[in-house]
Amino acid sequence: MYTLKQKNWKISENEITSENLFNKRRDFLKLGAAALVSSSVVAEKLAAVESVKRASLDFKKTLYGKDLELNSFDQASTYNNFYEFSLKKDAPAKLAHTLKPNPWDIEIHGEVQKPMHISLDDIVSSYPLEERIYRFRCVEGWSMVVPWIGVTLAHLIKKAKPTSKAKYVKFTTMLDPEMFPDQKRGLFGNIPYPYVEGLRIDEAMNDLTFMAVGMYGKILPNQNGAPIRLVVPWKYGFKSIKSIVSIELVEKEPLNTWKLINAREYGFYANVNPEVDHPRWSQAKERKLGSFFKNKTMMFNGYEEEVGHMYKNMDLRKYI
Numbered sequence: 001m002y003t004l005k006q007k008n009w010k011i012s013e014n015e016i017t018s019e020n021l022f023n024k025r026r027d028f029l030k031l032g033a034a035a036l037v038s039s040s041v042v043a044e045k046l047a048a049v050e051s052v053k054r055a056s057l058d059f060k061k062t063l064y065g066k067d068l069e070l071n072s073f074d075q076a077s078t079y080n081n082f083y084e085f086s087l088k089k090d091a092p093a094k095l096a097h098t099l100k101p102n103p104w105d106i107e108i109h110g111e112v113q114k115p116m117h118i119s120l121d122d123i124v125s126s127y128p129l130e131e132r133i134y135r136f137r138c139v140e141g142w143s144m145v146v147p148w149i150g151v152t153l154a155h156l157i158k159k160a161k162p163t164s165k166a167k168y169v170k171f172t173t174m175l176d177p178e179m180f181p182d183q184k185r186g187l188f189g190n191i192p193y194p195y196v197e198g199l200r201i202d203e204a205m206n207d208l209t210f211m212a213v214g215m216y217g218k219i220l221p222n223q224n225g226a227p228i229r230l231v232v233p234w235k236y237g238f239k240s241i242k243s244i245v246s247i248e249l250v251e252k253e254p255l256n257t258w259k260l261i262n263a264r265e266y267g268f269y270a271n272v273n274p275e276v277d278h279p280r281w282s283q284a285k286e287r288k289l290g291s292f293f294k295n296k297t298m299m300f301n302g303y304e305e306e307v308g309h310m311y312k313n314m315d316l317r318k319y320i
């Protein structure tokens with residue numbers, strides 16, 4: 001079993017870094033690395049970009065979130081939770097150049113008729129990518145609005161043909177201490193690795209549940225979970241697991257990292273809910289990155305119409 005040091009998980013009300021020179025350096029490094037990878041769609045796209053910019057993606061715009069006011073790319077890419085790099089919000093943007101998102105392979109397996117491996121290239125080249133603007137709410141009380149680019153998780157899962165025993169989905173982040181410095185620290189690390197998460201199968205198949213490969217028109221910056229991460233907009237941000245290598249269909253409710261660390265404070269469901277406070281802080285309000293005032297937290301983060309039916313007969317005070 002893991003012995004865990006007591007940490008100060010609570011948010012420090014950090015300000016947002018506006019301009020970030022490290023981004024430019026990181027993109028430059030990434031372009032260098034990409035040139036070494038042969039004949040891959042993503043690598044070609046990267047190589048085709050002359051200036052120090054992230055590769056653009058082809059995608060279609062959708063109506064999701066069209067009336068929401070976006071946060072800036074700088075805000076979303078310099079204020080991150082990615083414990084594989086650091087506990088500090090501004091650190092992943094500076095450290096994440098060690099993540100090598102290409103080539104990348106995701107395994108879809110477990111209770112499926114057609115276990116499969118898909119590469120990031122497969123996703124980028126064989127699926128129509130869409131852009132969806134979603135609200136995103138961290139359990140710590142900050143929120144943002146981000147234009148993600150990707151495919152629905154249902155799209156990927158259906159390909160593998162789940163069996164009738166597939167009741168939950170378990171996700172796993174890459175385990176590679178060369179890419180993620182905190183994974184080198186073993187029991188002294190910030191959290192146990194690899195980071196794992198889970199969804200119930202109906203949640204996983206819900207139309208809102210998204211696998212993002214990009215944001216703001218381009219491939220994901222490493223610090224936001226490159227090359228592919230989950231986005232579950234009605235749940236607290238920790239459910240939206242980054243840099244995924246395994247999607248496993250399972251029969252029993254899988255453990256998730258935060259519940260494993262502290263089951264009293266973090267549950268499996270983690271639905272955004274203004275009425276159910278975190279044991280150490282209220283969830284009634286939130287502060288959008290870059291804004292001075294707090295707003296009221298919305299039930300299911302504003303997605304009640306789309307997802308409320310899945311929790312009709314559940315006591316949401318019990319199933320936190």
Ligand SMILES: Nc1nc2c(c(=O)[nH]1)N[C@H]1C(S)=C(S)[C@@H](COP(=O)(O)O)O[C@H]1N2
Pocket residue numbers: 076079080081082083084137138139173195223224225236237238239240241242243
């Ligand atoms: N592998 C991994 N995934 C992760 C985390 C992490 O530390 N490691 N942090 C989670 C938390 S707490 C949040 S709020 C979001 C933050 O996503 P962002 O940095 O893109 O805003 O990622 C989630 N996914």
Ligand SMILES: [Mo]
Pocket residue numbers: 081138139140236237238
């Ligand atoms: Mo979070």
